[in-house]
Each structure stands twice: as C-alpha cells, then as structure tokens.
Amino acid sequence: MRFKRRGSIRANIPSASMGDIAFLLIVFFIVTTTFSVDKTKVNLAESLEREATVPGAAIIVIDSDGNTFLSRGDRNPELRGIDDITVFALNLVARAPQTQFTIKASRDVEYRYIDKVLEQLRDVNARNISLLTIQRVRTSAG
Amino acid sequence: MRFKSKLKIDEEINSTSTADIAFLLIIFFMVTTAFGTTRGLEMSLPKKQKVQEAATTEAVLIEINRDGGISLDGMPSSVSDIRPYLEPKLARNPNKFVLVKSDLSAKYQALVSVIDELRQAAVKNISIPTQREIQRWGRYEGGGS
Numbered sequence: 001m002r003f004k005r006r007g008s009i010r011a012n013i014p015s016a017s018m019g020d021i022a023f024l025l026i027v028f029f030i031v032t033t034t035f036s037v038d039k040t041k042v043n044l045a046e047s048l049e050r051e052a053t054v055p056g057a058a059i060i061v062i063d064s065d066g067n068t069f070l071s072r073g074d075r076n077p078e079l080r081g082i083d084d085i086t087v088f089a090l091n092l093v094a095r096a097p098q099t100q101f102t103i104k105a106s107r108d109v110e111y112r113y114i115d116k117v118l119e120q121l122r123d124v125n126a127r128n129i130s131l132l133t134i135q136r137v138r139t140s141a142g
Numbered sequence: 143m144r145f146k147s148k149l150k151i152d153e154e155i156n157s158t159s160t161a162d163i164a165f166l167l168i169i170f171f172m173v174t175t176a177f178g179t180t181r182g183l184e185m186s187l188p189k190k191q192k193v194q195e196a197a198t199t200e201a202v203l204i205e206i207n208r209d210g211g212i213s214l215d216g217m218p219s220s221v222s223d224i225r226p227y228l229e230p231k232l233a234r235n236p237n238k239f240v241l242v243k244s245d246l247s248a249k250y251q252a253l254v255s256v257i258d259e260l261r262q263a264a265v266k267n268i269s270i271p272t273q274r275e276i277q278r279w280g281r282y283e284g285g286g287s
Contacts, residue, residue: 016157022164029171045254049261050181102182107251111206111244112273114253119272122187132182133254 038104039076040069045107046136053130057100058092060085064106066113082113085120093124104132183257188269201239201269202231204256208247212256224259232263239267243276 040061061069061077069077070088080088092099101121105114121129204224205213212219214227231238240260244253253270260268271279 015161019157019160019164022161022168025168026164026171029168045251047183047254047258047261049183049258051184053180053182053184102180105250107249107254109250110246111248111250111253112246114250115244115246115272118187118270119274122272127187128184129187130182130184131254131257132180133258135181136258 038071040104042104042106043108044104044132044134047133048136048138050133050135051130053102053132054100054128057102057130058089060101060103060105060117062103062105062109062113062117064108066109068113082116083120085117086123089121089126090124093126097125098128099126100128100130101126102130102132183254183261185257185268201241202228203241203243204260206242206244206248206252206256208245210249210252212252221255221259224256225263228260228263228265232265236264237266239269240265242268242270244270246273 038059038061040063042061042063056073058073059069059071059077061071062082063069066082068080068082068085070080070084071077072092089099089101103114103117105117118129203215205216207213212221212224214223219227228238228240242253242256242260257268257270
C-alpha cells in the first residue's frame with residue numbers, strides 16, 4: 001500500500017529576529033562607547049593603580065618634546081604654548097569650578113613641564129585632575 | 143458564477159534586509175568609536191592653605207633625583223622601599239602627609255611610579271609642591287621632615 005504524501009515542508013530559516021539582535025547590539029555600542037575626541041599619540045606612563053577618568057574632561061597633552069596641546073574635551077587637542085594653560089583653565093574653572101582636567105603626558109617628558117602645568121592649575125583653583133596612565137604589568141618581584 | 147481565486151498573496155513585510163542594515167550600523171560604530179575607559183591616577187589639588195599645612199606638619203619627604211632614583215627622608219632608597227617605610231608610620235597616623243619633591247630634570251614616569259606606590263600604600267594625603275612653593279618654603283629644601 002502506498003501512502004500519499006500530503007504536504008511539503010518549506011525549507012526556510014526565519015530571519016525576522018536577526019534584526020532585533022542586531023539592533024540590540026547597536027544599542028549596546030551606542031551606550032557603552034564614546035567617540036574618541038583625543039587623537040594625540042603619547043607614550044603614557046605606567047601605573048598599577050588606575051581609576052576611570054571622567055568622560056569629556058578638559059585634556060592637557062604634553063608630548064616627549066614638551067609640546068603642549070589643549071582641548072576642552074569636545075575636540076582634538078590643539079598645539080598651544082605651555083603658558084596658555086592659565087587662561088585656558090581659568091575660562092573653564094570660572095564657568096564650572098569642578099571642571100575635571102586630564103593630564104596626558106609622555107612618560108619621557110621632564111618633570112619641569114608637569115610642574116608648570118600643576119602650578120598654573122593651582123593658580124586658577126582647579127581642583128580635580130587625573131594623570132592618564134597605562135596599565136603596568138605586575139611582575140613577580142612586585 | 144463565482145470565480146475561484148487561484149493566487150494567494152502572502153501579506154508579509156520582507157525583513158531580510160533589516161539585519162543587513164543593522165549589521166552595517168554595528169560595523170560603523172565598531173570602527174568609528176572607542177570604548178570610553180581612559181584610566182589614570184585621580185588627584186585633587188588642595189587649597190593653598192592645605193599645602194602650607196603639609197609643609198609645616200611632620201611629613202614624610204620623598205625626593206626624586208634627576209636619574210629617577212629616590213630618597214626617603216634623605217636616605218637613598220628605591221620605589222619598592224616606599225611601602226615598607228610608610229606602613230608603620232601610617233599605622234600610627236593614617237592621615238600622615240607625604241611630600242613628593244621631584245628634580246625638574248627627572249622623567250615624569252618616576253613621579254607616576256612614586257604616586258602609584260603611595261596609592262597602593264593607601265596614603266591619603268599626597269602633596270606635590272611646585273617649584274614656586276618649594277622656593278617659597280625653602281625650609282624643607284634638601285632636608286627631611
């Protein structure tokens with residue numbers, strides 16, 4: 001006796017949920033990432049202790065030659081003189097006294113440049129600064 | 143006479159290309175953005191009176207010389223000596239001030255290494271006087287606390 005085939009199964013992979021998954025990933029990327037404003041290349045100092053810096057903070061970049069780049073945190077830092085920090089910081093602190101300043105200095109730069117930066121920030125009563133570092137790998141010796 | 147409809151049209155919006163568009167957007171975000179997790183050593187600059195207080199109270203003085211070597215209260219040491227030296231002092235006084243004085247020609251990495259070590263030792267009051275302040279309070283120039 002031959003059985004009669006009644007229906008045919010359509011070979012079809014449902015792809016409707018693919019869009020949902022993809023949009024979830026997009027939302028994740030939008031929430032967790034920020035556009036990198038600062039594109040300066042600096043060989044940062046290393047430290048074991050590191051805390052997340054405040055996004056959107058004003059950036060003071062000092063490269064290994066002592067060149068100073070400044071940004072309010074909304075665009076790529078521009079080349080300026082190191083003595084311009086006072087006016088730059090004063091404008092920001094006058095508007096928001098709790099302005100965060102991120103110092104992004106080369107590990108090879110002489111301390112005299114950092115000293116000048118700290119002096120000017122202190123002069124304008126800047127309170128919150130962070131020294132940008134990269135993670136130091138802990139060796140067995142500590 | 144009734145005609146029988148032969149053709150049945152599926153009422154469905156084709157969503158196949160939605161995933162393609164979405165994945166294109168994902169690639170865009172992955173390429174053009176970076177994770178906003180820049181990290182570093184957070185510090186609060188003190189008010190001027192506070193620095194004066196650090197200079198006048200019994201504080202530990204860490205000096206960084208031009209070749210990156212350090213001295214603890216005048217004794218030549220290394221960065222790894224900082225914690226063992228400070229621990230008994232911090233046990234007695236958790237608010238102990240530590241002054242970090244660097245030679246102007248020393249590399250920035252040397253300063254960061256010292257601050258990093260002080261952070262690990264849980265020092266609350268770290269003071270980095272500027273050259274102008276050091277000149278102003280010449281009394282701790284070249285000496286311990």
